[in-house]
Amino acid sequence: MDAFFTKTLSWKRIGFLSLAITLFSICSFGQNTQRPNIIFIFSDDHAYQGIGAYGNKIVKTPNIDRIAREGALLTNNLVTNSICGPSRATLLTGKYSHLNGYKRNDNTRFDTSQTLLSETLRKNGYQTAWIGKMHLNSLPAGFDYWNVLPGQGNYYNPDFIGQPNDTTRHTGYVSDLITKFSTEWLAKRDDSKPFFLIVGHKATHREWLPDLQDLGAYDNVTFLLPSNFYDDYKGRAAAKDQDMTINKTMRLKEDLKVDVDYEKDWTYRRLNPEQKKVFKGYYDKISKEYHDRKLTGKALIEWKYQRYLRDYFSVANSLDRNIGKLLDYLDKSGLAKNTVVIYASDQGFYLGEHGWFDKRFIYEESLKTPFVIRYPGVIKPGSKVSDLILNIDWAPTVLNIAGVKTPADMQGKSFLPLLKSDRVAQVPWRKEAYYHYYEFPEPHHVYPHFGLRTSRYKLAYFYGGADSWELFDLQKDPTEVSNIYGTKGTERITADLKAKLKVLMTEYKDDEALKILATAKN
Template identity: 85%
Template sequence: MFSTYPNHFLLPFRYLLIAVLTFAGLQAAAQTNSKPNIIFIFSDDHAYQAISAYGNKLVQTPNIDRIAKEGALLTNNIVTNSICGPSRATLLTGKYSHMNGYKRNDNTRFNTNQTLLSETLRNSGYQTAWIGKMHLNSLPAGFDYWNVLPGQGSYYNPDFIGQPNDTTKYTGYVSNVITQLSTEWLDKRDNSKPFFLIVGHKATHREWLPDLQDLGAYDKIDFPVPANFYDEYKGRAAALNQDMSIEKTMRLKQDLKIDLDYEKDWTYKRFNPEQKKVFKAYYDKITKEFHEKKLTGKALTEWKYQRYLKDYYAVAKSLDRNIGTLLDYLDKSGLAKNTVVIYASDQGFYLGEHGWFDKRFIYEESLKTPFVIRYPGVIKPGTRTEDLTMNIDWAPTVLNIAGAKIPADMQGKSFLPLLKETRTAQVPWRKEAYYHYYEFPDPHHVYPHFGLRTNRYKLAYFYGGADSWELFDLQKDPTEVNNIYGTKGAEAISADLKAKLKVLMNEYKDEEALKILASAKK
């Protein structure tokens, strides 16, 4: 079809079209060359061994795996203090607990009057937001927008505290609500700025309430009992005296949902009638099965273990699905090409290893935490690193990605050079990682301790009553059941690691630990 307009009318239109196309091209080029957006998805108590990308063969986490396949997976990502609040404080400060002031999960208010990742990014031109679980007894600081769960938050029909400190109750399952709020913020954000968004998930925190659609998702799987499930803790006084065992500590009612009181328990009073009907029907069936079996001894302990994992993994299923929803949003909105996506948990977690649940110890399952990162055009898909990275490194790495200056008081360093496609073998990196845990005696009676981990060995000193050293050869004893400290042939490695431990304490300015070390038993 031909136009009937004269050419002199078409010329301005052609010029306009050329101008529009040129502007669009320049805008696209500017977006491509601009600072990358960054999304940090941060879960709670999600064990690395619960993720298929980390080797779990019975449970699939396709969306976390997708980030790893399209980017990098860190196999030795270590926390400095294996507990929720302190790990979150470390994310925001890039500092150890003794330096940022948040050592325990107690009533301490996180000190926001210190150098923060969020504020540093905002000063570098980023729009910043935190949505979901924060758990630091304070409101977010350095964020342009926030909408966070109060305290631990609720799995069903959760409350959120938004600006200006208003509380709103949302109907639905918490993981779904967090994702919805996150995508809504992304839709409304200031498009003229790059953004940094923390998506803080409640999953997979105790008491492990699955989404209705995931109830019974793993009921047909019989999970194998870990080799050290019946650990007798020989030569490990602190491990012997803990209170975090599946056998003794895990509660039938609150944790495993046996004989629930839907009318009096505040957790279930939040349910609406439709939610309660579905949830109750499933757990009434589990309760009936439990009473019919009349289990005792090891049979009871192993039944508790199976129920624990079935609920835990069902909660993790909703977490992974929501990560997929967010990744799909980035694809459909065109943001994926210029958005770095990170997934991490605040620390590791025990899934029956040593007979436990929870975290805290310097042992592998709670010391290491999952960390996967996708950075299109910078990190080669399928990258893996065995280097000892730490959660004090998270903030410096994010700042490095953003092109922002890393503050001098941050104690970590960026591990981006370890992940870049152009990495050379000469990248200098740490050979030892330092750890210090404080919370005692409540709630799980894990003695305070400090220590270090190398690629092969782990040395720890428990104090506050346990007063004992532990040394493990991770190459020969990966499940950490054989404490070789004080045995013949271990003298040289013990002395070497003690010397390195003191160096790290001085490097990270842990004065309290240095005093304890000076008076520690030999």
């Protein structure tokens, strides 16, 4: 009797144990299949100061603002090399330009044999896709699906390169088409796997061709000149010798569409008759205004500035509207609750600050780029992160969200701990951010330079001909017009920043910069 009872009890225990193991397996499998989907919306040349969530009261960016409102806004998200292709290479590798091999926007072919964010995610069970602009002189690697613009792409009736390498021209506006292809892929994907999707937008890249429905969207707005619009570049040799001013560099025909030849210009030959009629009808009026007013001097410069911003923000309208379409799709499909949505630009952009357009310089408007992220249940809505985040951190953070260990050769680190709403202690984080820009002399004659930024100070060294140091106190001089390098009273902070700069160069293995630093003028 006792033996029978003991045997029966043992079998019951085995049964309970088996049930527990089964339930554990089911729960574990359930947790695995519930790993979050991740969408990284990546625009081109979209300035943070041109976004509502970053304080702009004039422009309309309700959908980018929505992501920030429902998630977190990074107020000091910095790039390591402020130029398009290199920033994309950094997103994919988590490494500085000198290590990932993509320093400039030239004919360099991006090395896809190195460790990539996309391939790492794919090896760990994610379905991966890149749709839209890539701009790396190579086809996507590590992606299950791709449909990308060749090179810079076109705003109207653009070509797309799909698999296995077929180029097809599509009728329509580029932002709409990128969203269309993205939602189509989402609808047809393998829904047994979590997904990682990069949505690469062409907007807001030069030459700023708005969608037909956005032509003239800001014509009733007069934009205030930045306080340093008429910067004289005193004490800043590199800034004085650049070629990126609205005054001299911005072209009336190509950039501002004055007196466009719609038959000969390759950009406008893409327009079909219906598109051309509307587009030409609007810009013929702009051309007439230009000729009728006969502006010269500052009046002409400021007219060009107004036209630049009106076109730029009109292009941004289509970008934001299409982000809204994608968010709506996630809501309607039920994907929103388990999908992380990130919006970022490849770098910042000058909207008249220092009299400029374009990027490249270590100055704030170029160095800083927008980054907003929504992660339901993890990030508290309306959060703000002021820590110094670098774009080498983007890949490790995405991997951390996916539950994947960061590969050893990635130089960044995950800032997910900074985003979590349940964090109870201060998260150790960097106090200095390192930067290195290379492209010279074309196209804008910006001297190569390296430097670092802290919460208060910025130190930079320009080489290759400019050979000069710049130091800014961002607390006292947020518009960066007063170079205080070498002035009395700055000796201690200068020495401290130079020492930290050398430490960062060593940490990030920038041997070229270390050699230049060793011979830099004092």
